[in-house]
Amino acid sequence: MPKATDNRVDELAPALSTLFETARAQGTAIAAWRLPHADNWQVAISLQPDYKVGQPVLEHSSFGFLFCPFTANEQHSNLFIKADLQASSEKSAITIAADAPTEAAERFQEELALQQFPGKSKWHLPAGSELATEQPEAAYKNAVKKAVATILAEEMEKVVLSRTLTLPIPANFSPVTAFETMLGLHPRAMVSLVSVPGVGTWIGASPEIMVSVDQNQVFRTVALAGTQPITNATSTANAIWRQKEIEEQALVERYVINCFKKIRLRDYTEIGPKTIIAGNLMHLRTDFKVDMKTEPDFPNLGTDMLHLLHPTSAVCGMPKEPALQFILEHEGYDRSYYSGYLGPVGSPDGTQLYVNLRCMQLLETMAILYAGAGITGESSPEKEWLETQYKLQAMRRVLGGLNFE
Ligand SMILES: C=C(O[C@H]1C=CC=C(C(=O)O)[C@@H]1O)C(=O)O
Numbered sequence: 001m002p003k004a005t006d007n008r009v010d011e012l013a014p015a016l017s018t019l020f021e022t023a024r025a026q027g028t029a030i031a032a033w034r035l036p037h038a039d040n041w042q043v044a045i046s047l048q049p050d051y052k053v054g055q056p057v058l059e060h061s062s063f064g065f066l067f068c069p070f071t072a073n074e075q076h077s078n079l080f081i082k083a084d085l086q087a088s089s090e091k092s093a094i095t096i097a098a099d100a101p102t103e104a105a106e107r108f109q110e111e112l113a114l115q116q117f118p119g120k121s122k123w124h125l126p127a128g129s130e131l132a133t134e135q136p137e138a139a140y141k142n143a144v145k146k147a148v149a150t151i152l153a154e155e156m157e158k159v160v161l162s163r164t165l166t167l168p169i170p171a172n173f174s175p176v177t178a179f180e181t182m183l184g185l186h187p188r189a190m191v192s193l194v195s196v197p198g199v200g201t202w203i204g205a206s207p208e209i210m211v212s213v214d215q216n217q218v219f220r221t222v223a224l225a226g227t228q229p230i231t232n233a234t235s236t237a238n239a240i241w242r243q244k245e246i247e248e249q250a251l252v253e254r255y256v257i258n259c260f261k262k263i264r265l266r267d268y269t270e271i272g273p274k275t276i277i278a279g280n281l282m283h284l285r286t287d288f289k290v291d292m293k294t295e296p297d298f299p300n301l302g303t304d305m306l307h308l309l310h311p312t313s314a315v316c317g318m319p320k321e322p323a324l325q326f327i328l329e330h331e332g333y334d335r336s337y338y339s340g341y342l343g344p345v346g347s348p349d350g351t352q353l354y355v356n357l358r359c360m361q362l363l364e365t366m367a368i369l370y371a372g373a374g375i376t377g378e379s380s381p382e383k384e385w386l387e388t389q390y391k392l393q394a395m396r397r398v399l400g401g402l403n404f405e
Contacts, residue, residue, distance in 0.1 A: 017176040022112045029081045031065035040090040044083035047104035051079040058302040059344035070335040126200040133333050135163035141381035143330045149189045149238040150379045158251045159317035170400045178398045190354040201381030204359030207278030210341045213302040214350040217292040223256050225249040226284035236275040244378040249284040255313035279394045315339035338370035360395040
């Protein structure tokens with residue numbers, strides 16, 4: 001068995017697939033991720049008996065990976081995958097956290113060395129029977145019509161309506177190969193693979209930062225909205241945005257500024273909106289930045305903004321309460337961890353939380369893909385449906401090279 005010295009294991013770091021298989025066989029939670037524009041992936045494996053947490057507190061957190069649902073409730077909890085074991089594609093060894101449970105760490109290393117992975121399922125599955133529901137086109141378009149009527153009646157300004165698509169998982173599908181494929185396809189995205197016993201396995205390539213606080217104490221968030229496909233004729237330089245998208249993104253921007261106002265923070269930098277690329281799509285994005293070193297009154301800015309922002313107007317709507325009610329009443333399915341948030345906290349890169357978008361959940365034989373679109377008074381059900389089709393394309397491609405219809 002490899003020996004742990006100074007919290008390190010003296011051996012070459014195993015392949016991501018071996019780590020993933022071992023975590024599956026040992027019944028432990030694993031998260032693998034690659035930050036936008038980064039060269040290396042990282043892995044956190046928790047050896048804790050439970051992963052559930054309450055409202056996350058980011059400051060002074062130990063290193064781990066947060067995985068939180070759209071709405072935390074009895075079925076879906078906020079989860080923290082503590083990095084008891086850490087690995088990365090740039091390090092030649094696994095790091096064992098100083099406070100990791102010793103016996104569990106030894107068991108994990110033994111299994112890792114054996115490379116035998118008994119068990120039926122290929123990844124962690126949700127407990128009970130999570131049904132792979134799907135919203136029929138007519139039901140989605142009907143919900144959009146109702147949303148437009150509610151907005152025109154001035155009961156809300158914007159709501160994001162989402163839907164699922166259920167597809168069979170090809171027999172030779174591997175989540176780790178899918179993760180590696182996404183690294184190449186989505187260099188600008190936060191690419192993730194999260195697998196938790198009893199909760200399930202999620203894969204995604206998110207374009208939207210929720211809250212980040214880096215090592216230099218710089219806080220960042222964005223207002224992201226408005227969508228159009230990239231075609232041969234379009235690029236970020238000559239993208240033309242309709243009034244509908246400009247207003248939709250401005251609402252998200254206003255939402256972020258309102259959150260700053262609630263905590264009376266005035267000194268933030270705002271850049272944009274700019275056109276950005278996310279896979280096969282373009283969006284409008286405004287970047288917000290706060291140098292926390294010059295804001296001593298806001299030591300918990302990351303946590304405070306996280307709680308105020310989530311769920312943002314890019315996934316829920318404005319005002320937040322009526323939009324959330326509309327979603328719960330009319331969307332017709334459980335979003336689970338789609339449009340929640342995920343990412344490393346207390347890591348060498350600081351805290352980097354992203355909105356869980358452009359993602360899918362792996363069941364035993366089926367995958368559930370998720371996508372939503374921002375509805376305003378000018379929305380057309382046909383166009384919003386098409387927009388969700390575009391957004392689903394990223395995960396369809398990862399799942400098996402299916403072509404867009
Ligand atoms: C809700 C999603 O995207 C959000 C982020 C960017 C653009 C959006 C839009 O144009 O509607 C959405 O607000 C999704 O991808 O499922």
